[in-house]
Amino acid sequence: MNNREAVTNWVLDQVKKEYRDDIALVVSHTTLRIDENEKAMSYFVPITKRGREFARTFILEGEGFDIWGIEWERLEQFAKLEEYNITCLADGEILYARTEADQDRFEELQSLQAKYLKDDVMMRKCALEAYEQAKNIFLETALGKGSDVKLGAGYVLDYLARAIAFTNHSYFKRSQTDQMNELRAMEKVPDGFTDLYWKVITERSDEEQKKLCYEMMMLVQ
Numbered sequence: 511m512n513n514r515e516a517v518t519n520w521v522l523d524q525v526k527k528e529y530r531d532d533i534a535l536v537v538s539h540t541t542l543r544i545d546e547n548e549k550a551m552s553y554f555v556p557i558t559k560r561g562r563e564f565a566r567t568f569i570l571e572g573e574g575f576d577i578w579g580i581e582w583e584r585l586e587q588f589a590k591l592e593e594y595n596i597t598c599l600a601d602g603e604i605l606y607a608r609t610e611a612d613q614d615r616f617e618e619l620q621s622l623q624a625k626y627l628k629d630d631v632m633m634r635k636c637a638l639e640a641y642e643q644a645k646n647i648f649l650e651t652a653l654g655k656g657s658d659v660k661l662g663a664g665y666v667l668d669y670l671a672r673a674i675a676f677t678n679h680s681y682f683k684r685s686q687t688d689q690m691n692e693l694r695a696m697e698k699v700p701d702g703f704t705d706l707y708w709k710v711i712t713e714r715s716d717e718e719q720k721k722l723c724y725e726m727m728m729l730v731q
Contacts (some may be wrong), residue, residue, distance in 0.1 A: 513573050513683035514550040521551050521577060522606050524564070532561030534582070535616055536606040539598055551605055553580045553598065555612075582615070590617040591626055591636050595682050599623055641730060643670035646712055648723055659716040665708055669720045672731050674699055700729045 518538075525533050535555040556562040556579040567576045580598065588599035588614055600623055617687035624630045642664050652661025671689055675681050678696040680688055690707060706726045713719045 513575075515558075517570065517577075518549070518605070521554070525554065525606055525699065525728055526670050529564055530560040530608060532556060533579075533607045534565060534612040535604055537580075537598075537616075539601045539603065546628045549603070549605060551577070552602075553578050555580060555582060555728070557608075558583070585619055587618070589623040591623065591632065597683050600627075600681065601683060603656050612701050627681070633679050634677050637673045640669045640673035640676060644673065644730075645727060646661070647725055651723065652720055655716055659719055663710050663719050665721050666726070667707055670703075670726055671707070673730055674703070699730045703729055 525536055533554050533708065534557050536551050537553055537555070538549050539552045554561075554562065554564065566580050567574070567673060569575070584593060585595040585599055588596050593637070599620060602616070602620070604613055604616060606714060607616075621685055647662055647665045647669065651659055651666060654662055669691070671682070672691065674696065678698050680696060681690050688705060693704055693707070703726065705731065706722055710719060710722045710726065713722060
């Protein structure tokens with residue numbers, strides 16, 4: 511048994527024995543997981559103050575663990591595509607449910623999210639919002655220097671990529687960690703976008719990086 515399995519078993523045991531009235535769900539999802547087949551816990555859904563206090567961060571044999579909670583209200587925002595990392599709901603797998611009603615509620619939110627992801631009007635709206643966010647960040651980045659430019663450029667890339675994903679009725683299953691490969695698998699991607707994406711990452715000059723970001727903005731527009 512590896513550390514992730516041991517921690518998952520400990521969390522499930524604690525929740526079942528000590529937090530039955532405080533935590534509705536324990537959920538696993540694939541984002542940032544090294545082994546996609548591993549059923550390790552990713553987050554829990556608290557329903558009381560005591561449940562929220564179950565969150566903790568620690569290091570076990572040199573490996574970091576973050577046991578964190580997501581409220582029902584935030585899961586509802588994931589369902590409506592109003593939160594950033596929607597894979598937390600879309601690819602979530604229940605490891606423990608306090609009641610059948612809790613499980614049904616989670617699965618209903620997943621179904622609602624899947625419905626929105628198929629809706630042309632909703633996806634157009636989400637794509638435009640992501641592009642607008644990229645534009646606002648770019649305008650701030652254009653006035654920056656040094657690390658501010660690097661940070662801003664990264665966010666510009668990410669939000670432009672999200673705009674493209676939404677145009678494809680999709681999202682990034684592995685957040686930013688494999689964004690380039692996920693983009694390449696999408697049908698509707700502006701010609702040259704992935705090449706510019708890589709150039710922005712590798713460019714060291716602030717001014718050149720800004721110019722490349724501008725090119726990407728125009729390409730996606």
